[in-house]
Structures are given as structure tokens and as C-alpha cells.
Amino acid sequence: MSDSLLAPIVFLFLLSSVSYAQWQPNGVVISASTNYQTTQAIASDGAGGAIVTWHDFRSGTSYDIFAQRIDASGAVLWTADGVPISTEVANQAIPSIISDGAGGAIIAWSDDRTCCFNTDIYAQRIDASGAVLWTPNGVAICTVTKDQIRPELVSDGAGGAIIVWEDGRVGGLNTDVFAQRINAAGAVQWATNGVALCTAPNNQYLPEVVSDGAGGAIATWTDFRIGGVSDIFTQRVDASGATGWPTNGVKLSGPLSSEYSPVIIADGAGGAIVTWQDFRSGVADIYAQRINALGASQWTPEGVLISATGWETNGQIISDGAEGAIVTWHLIVSSDEFPNSDFDLYVQRVDASGTVQWTPDGTAISTAVGNQFASTLVSDGNGGAIIAWEDSLVGGNTNYDIRGQRVDASGATQWTPGGVAVCSADNEQRRPAILSDGAGGAIVAWEDFRNGSNMDIFAMQIDPDGTIPTGVGDTPSASAVALRSNFPNPFSTGTTFDLDLSVDADVVVDVYDVAGRRVRHEELGRLSAGSRAMPFDGAADDGRHLPSGVYFYRVSANGAMVTQKMVIAR
Numbered sequence: 044m045s046d047s048l049l050a051p052i053v054f055l056f057l058l059s060s061v062s063y064a065q066w067q068p069n070g071v072v073i074s075a076s077t078n079y080q081t082t083q084a085i086a087s088d089g090a091g092g093a094i095v096t097w098h099d100f101r102s103g104t105s106y107d108i109f110a111q112r113i114d115a116s117g118a119v120l121w122t123a124d125g126v127p128i129s130t131e132v133a134n135q136a137i138p139s140i141i142s143d144g145a146g147g148a149i150i151a152w153s154d155d156r157t158c159c160f161n162t163d164i165y166a167q168r169i170d171a172s173g174a175v176l177w178t179p180n181g182v183a184i185c186t187v188t189k190d191q192i193r194p195e196l197v198s199d200g201a202g203g204a205i206i207v208w209e210d211g212r213v214g215g216l217n218t219d220v221f222a223q224r225i226n227a228a229g230a231v232q233w234a235t236n237g238v239a240l241c242t243a244p245n246n247q248y249l250p251e252v253v254s255d256g257a258g259g260a261i262a263t264w265t266d267f268r269i270g271g272v273s274d275i276f277t278q279r280v281d282a283s284g285a286t287g288w289p290t291n292g293v294k295l296s297g298p299l300s301s302e303y304s305p306v307i308i309a310d311g312a313g314g315a316i317v318t319w320q321d322f323r324s325g326v327a328d329i330y331a332q333r334i335n336a337l338g339a340s341q342w343t344p345e346g347v348l349i350s351a352t353g354w355e356t357n358g359q360i361i362s363d364g365a366e367g368a369i370v371t372w373h374l375i376v377s378s379d380e381f382p383n384s385d386f387d388l389y390v391q392r393v394d395a396s397g398t399v400q401w402t403p404d405g406t407a408i409s410t411a412v413g414n415q416f417a418s419t420l421v422s423d424g425n426g427g428a429i430i431a432w433e434d435s436l437v438g439g440n441t442n443y444d445i446r447g448q449r450v451d452a453s454g455a456t457q458w459t460p461g462g463v464a465v466c467s468a469d470n471e472q473r474r475p476a477i478l479s480d481g482a483g484g485a486i487v488a489w490e491d492f493r494n495g496s497n498m499d500i501f502a503m504q505i506d507p508d509g510t511i512p513t514g515v516g517d518t519p520s521a522s523a524v525a526l527r528s529n530f531p532n533p534f535s536t537g538t539t540f541d542l543d544l545s546v547d548a549d550v551v552v553d554v555y556d557v558a559g560r561r562v563r564h565e566e567l568g569r570l571s572a573g574s575r576a577m578p579f580d581g582a583a584d585d586g587r588h589l590p591s592g593v594y595f596y597r598v599s600a601n602g603a604m605v606t607q608k609m610v611i612a613r
């Protein structure tokens with residue numbers, strides 16, 4: 044359960060006495076509008092649910108940006124098939140998204156509204172109810188000449204965002220990396236059209252970004268400044284827009300070879316850890332490097348080898364929660380069905396000092412015949428990870444499904460060997476995106492062809508034990524759990540609720556204020572069936588007396604949630 048802000052709209056649902064799971068077999072529809080929806084991205088809503096964004100061809104003439112919110116029970120909260128974020132002329136595409144810290148989200152995208160060969164960067168904030176908060180159709184982040192594409196963004200820690208992108212303003216075959224900060228009100232904070240993170244010769248592309256923990260950001264990118272081979276560089280920009288490391292960045296990668304596709308996480312100490320695909324051995328391997336807040340590499344010069352067992356690709360990374368990282372990749376192997384094109388999925392942990400922790404060649408997540416590809420992962424909250432990927436185990440190379448697996452802090456897989464089926468609907472499901480559900484599980488969204496040739500967006504939740512909601516038998520009977528109004532109400536020093544359980548249940552109590560902040564959390568463990576008094580002393584988790592106001596007392600038991608409103612009057 045997240046401590047972030049719950050959306051006010053959630054409480055419109057919570058005011059009813061009981062809400063039940065809405066998750067369905069093979070996922071819940073996020074959008075199944077006409078034509079196709081694709082390139083989804085996902086962020087937490089701060090309440091155990093998710094906000095999903097994508098670009099959408101429902102108009103039949105150009106791409107637009109839409110978004111949808113789904114709550115922790117799988118209920119879709121906004122307009123069916125999503126709310127429009129930008130429906131300007133021409134294409135708006137490839138959105139990125141982060142939580143805004145208040146139950147909503149900030150979304151950035153590439154935008155062709157000014158027409159040909161002049162793509163720009165725009166952004167929009169959306170609140171918990173699905174209402175856009177900034178200029179209709181988005182705030183201009185960069186509208187300089189030529190193309191600005193592939194925006195990525197990270198929270199600035201103050202309700203706004205820092206956005207980085209590839210920038211072709213100099214023309215020719217020369218792209219650079221620029222950044223801009225936008226505040227919570229939608230006002231850009233740095234120089235018009237952004238500050239340069241790197242303007243070295245030739246191309247710098249595919250930037251990624253994380254917070255530096257101090258209101259700024261650390262970015263990484265693939266860099267061709269020396270000509271025919273590429274390197275991995277990184278740069279820090281502070282909250283004021285000033286770069287903090289050497290001009291045009293610090294090199295992370297190895298000797299003269301080719302390194303591509305960096306992915307970055309914050310290391311939890313003001314620096315970052317970056318992983319990339321590396322050809323120094325003549326084939327593609329996976330390397331990583333840690334860099335501190337001053338821009339100094341912390342591990343073996345030129346990077347730590349994560350895996351070199353063959354041809355590895357598509358490295359992905361998350362924090363291990365202890366200033367290290369967990370890295371996944373795909374190993375190309377050969378099978379009768381897929382000669383030299385059978386991708387298997389592996390994972391490795393590297394600690395804060397740069398020492399790999401698990402089996403030398405990594406833990407195998409899936410080595411089944413067929414492709415396991417497009418992996419994405421999220422922390423399980425206990426030093427391990429939950430991983431999702433597209434999998435052609437069933438139906439060959441033309442029928443991908445979505446599967447998931449959990450690996451613990453020691454590198455041991457926790458769920459069914461080869462992963463659990465998150466979605467195995469007809470036709471293809473591709474490109475999973477994942478986030479933590481705040482309770483040890485995850486929510487996954489993906490592109491889905493079950494309805495024919497047009498892609499839709501679906502989502503599904505995975506429990507910490509790998510259970511996938513079935514939609515069958517998930518809904519308890521109306522009498523399975525009941526919470527009666529508290530007495531006294533209003534109260535000043537304490538009050539009592541009566542809880543009825545018709546069956547034994549694992550019970551969790553949460554209290555939220557009217558703004559949606561969780562102020563109290565109690566895990567009561569397994570309680571036997573029957574009736575019992577549930578006293579509440581009016582205190583927050585830290586022991587302080589909660590101020591006067593409206594609060595919501597929620598009990599979760601065996602998948603059901605019951606909520607009552609109470610009033611504190613000091």
C-alpha cells in the first residue's frame with residue numbers, strides 16, 4: 044500500500060460500504076476504441092492503482108494522446124476508453140508518464156502540430172479525477188526548429204517534472220540531448236526551449252533520466268561523438284538547470300567498441316547506476332556502472348560485466364533497495380523452431396560495490412522454446428523483483444502472451460517455473476509495462492490484438508504470490524465482511540467500529556484523510572470469523588493526534604474492502 048496521495052474521486056467509491064475486485068481473466072480493458080491504441084506507459088496513482096497513457100488512432104487520421112485510471116480492485120475510473128490528453132492536429136505520439144505525487148500524473152510526448160519535420164515536445168498534467176490541469180492540449184516544452192523527439196521525464200520532487208529529449212535543432216545528422224523543468228502549475232522553469240546536456244559532435248540519442256534526489260536529474264544516452272562507434276555518457280543537471288559534471292557529460296563505457304541502449308536508475312545516494320549493451324568482446328554483452336553525485340565512476344573502470352554467456356540484449360534495471368541493482372536481459376539461443384532467434388530471459392543482482400550476487404551467468408527466468416522478450420521489471424519491495432515479458436511459448440512466433448515471474452533477494456524464482464500467465468487471450472499481447480501495486484504485487488499493461496488486427500490496451504494485477512485474479516469466485520458474499528459505523532461520531536479522543544467476518548481473513552486497516560493521504564496503517568494478521576470491536580484512538584502512524592476533520596477508515600479482508608467515514612472534532 045502506497046503512502047502517496049489518493050485521489051479525491053476514489054472516495055466517491057469508498058463511501059459505499061463494500062467494493063469488490065473488478066479484475067477479469069486475461070485483463071481489464073483500458074481502451075478498446077476504434078482503430079488502434081499502442082505505445083502505452085504506466086504510472087502509479089498513489090492508491091494501489093495505475094494511470095495508463097498511450098497514443099491513439101481512433102480518429103482515423105492522426106495519433107492523439109489518451110489516458111485512463113484503474114484502481115486497486117481493477118475498476119476503470121475515468122471515461123470509457125480514456126480521456127483525451129491532446130487531440131491537436133497531426134500526430135501526438137510516444138507518451139511518457141510519471142506520478143504527480145497528488146493522485147494524478149504528468150505526461151510528455153512528441154508532437155507534430157506545427158507540421159512536417161518539426162516535431163516538438165509537449166506536456167500535460169492530469170488530476171485524480173481525469174481532468175487536465177494545464178493548457179488544453181498541452182504546454183510547449185520545446186518548439187525550436189527541426190525535430191525534438193522521445194521525451195523521458197522524472198519528478199522534480201516538488202510536483203513538477205524534468206523532461207529530457209533528443210534534439211535535432213542544429214540540423215543534419217546531429218542530434219543532441221536537452222532538458223527542461225516544468226513546475227506543478229505548468230510553467231517552464233529553465234531557458235526557453237531547454238538547456239543543453241550534451242551538444243558534442245554527431246549523434247546523441249535515446250536519453251534516459253532519473254532523479255538526483257535533490258530536485259535535479261541525471262541523464263544517460265548513447266553517444267557517437269567519436270564517429271563510427273558509440274559510447275555511453277551521462278550528465279547531471281541541478282534544480283536550476285545548471286549542469287554539474289564536465290561539459291557534454293562523463294563517459295561510463297569501455298574501450299573503443301560499440302555500446303548501446305543505456306538504462307538508468309537512481310542509486311539512492313545521489314548518484315545513479317546505468318546498464319547497457321556492450322560489444323567489446325565482439326558479441327553483445329551486458330555491463331553496468333555506478334556513478335556518484337560528483338560524476339565519478341564507483342565500480343571497475345569501464346564497467347562491471349553482468350553477463351557474457353552469448354549474445355545478450357535489451358538490458359533493463361531496477362534498484363535492489365540497497366544501493367545496488369537488479370538487471371534483466373535476453374540471451375539469444377538457437378532452437379529447431381527459432382534457429383539463432385530464440386530469446387531466453389535472465390536476471391542478475393549487483394550490489395552497491397559492483398559485485399554480482401547470484402549465479403555467475405544469472406538466474407534463468409524462462410528458457411522455454413520460443414521467444415521471451417520485451418521484459419520489464421519492478422521492485423517487489425523486499426529486495427527482489429517482479430518481471431513481466433512477452434512470450435511465444437504457446438502458438439509459436441505469431442501468438443505472444445504476457446507472463447510474469449518473481450525473483451527474491453537471493454535470486455530464487457518464487458512462482459511457477461517459466462512464469463505465470465498474466466494474459467493468454469487469443470492472438471497477440473505485446474510490450475508489457477509494469478509498476479508496483481504498493482502491496483508487494485504489480486500491475487501490468489500491454490498492447491492486445493484479441494479483438495482482431497487493431498491493438499487495444501489491457502491491464503492486469505499480479506498478487507505477491509503470483510496469483511492472477513480470475514474474476515470467478517473473487518467476489519465475496521455480501522456478508523463476508525461488514526463494518527458498522529463508529530460510535531461516537533464525531534469524536535475527540537477515540538471511537539469504535541464493529542467488524543463482522545463470516546470467514547477467517549487476513550485483515551488490514553488503513554485510515555485516510557480527506558485529501559487522500561494515508562495516515563494510519565495496521566496489519567492485524569489472520570482473524571477468525573465472528574464479530575469484534577475495532578477501536579481507533581485518533582492517532583497517526585507516528586503517534587501524533589490527527590487534527591479535526593473528515594477521515595476514512597478502511598478494512599481490507601480477503602479481497603473485499605469496507606470503508607466508513609468518520610469525523611474528528613478536537
